[in-house]
Amino acid sequence: MDIQLGLAGKDFVILLADNQITNSILTIKHDEDKIYKLSEHVVMSVSGEPGDSSNFSEYILGNTVLYNIRNQHELSVDSCAKFTRKELANALRSRSPYQVNYLIGGYNTISQKPALYRIDYLASIAKVEFAAHGYASYFCYSIFDRMKKPDLTQDEALDILAACVNELTRRLVINHSSYTLKLVDSNGVRVINGEELLKRTSAK
Template sequence: MECVFGLVGDGFALIAADTSAVHSILVHKSNEDKVMILDSHKLLGASGEGGDRVQFTEYIQKNVHLYQFRNGIPLTTAAAANFTRGELAIALRKNPYFVNILLAGYDKDIGPSLYYIDYIATMHKIEKGAFGYGSYFSLSMMDRHYHSGMSLEEAIDLADKCIMEIRSRLVVAPPNFVIKIVDKDGAREYAWRESIKDAGVATA
């Protein structure tokens, strides 16, 4: 019951994801961070098979770092998205990765941007998007409440509404979520949204 969603606001982009690692009817952990910091100004939120997700996202992260090391300049967000899409397209014809990606970044001359890349290497630049079963509800909430140029406070409020809707609507809902943002000051973790049960365990 994975869910990753993101949006672009006024001078920033936001990605939120559940933190559950599950297989069949088993929950292996509830603090899995599925939003990777690619570099100083890029975030990569991923959903899909656990092994594919970890292996592919780490592969992308290391190659983004390698490019910057070799050339002395970082990839733009668009270039990183196109590289990611290209690697998925190559793998699709050999040994496909079942991984869906939201890639967010901030470029000095362009500002914030968000890219949707699915497991069959489809790529689109978007303002809001989501993957997973939770997307049925987060997309409808964003369709209703999202508007261009949202402030950070409005975006966090919308993310919280999406999380509450997912928790209340899905039969097996992920309890915890992580929210990360990227803006002119860089990519960073903003907050964790824990269930009441897990929060109580943490403070016990």
């Protein structure tokens, strides 16, 4: 029942993920942060089996941080996405594949452009302007198609995500009560208060 959404704007990327950890009909946690900060300009959201999500994501995070320490500079968003895809593909061809899906977004400080990548559990990768994983994809792609436009501003991106959350709240049988939002631009990563999104949602 994971919710993952991502949007690339004019000079930023924003990721949204729900905060629930579930097992069958039980909710284990309501405050899980599923968006990992890989570097000062790259974030990664994950969905899938809880054990796989935690183990593989921490492996990617650890290797990214290690690269930063050894080389005295951070991996770009493109490099992080391709490294994650490579490791996921290697695991897929072993006896212990991971049932995880990723959205990796960030700001490339060299090209000075944002980038958003969608990676699924079969290790397919695509650079996109918007993306969704989980049950959100059944409801939100039509909203993205209708509302997404070139040179999207941060305020417009939040309006699109609010419309998506509003649709999920009205039509999805499972109600998610809280979300994590992280935005990446030239200034780095910052967390957006989920309450701001819920206020926009209630205003729709």
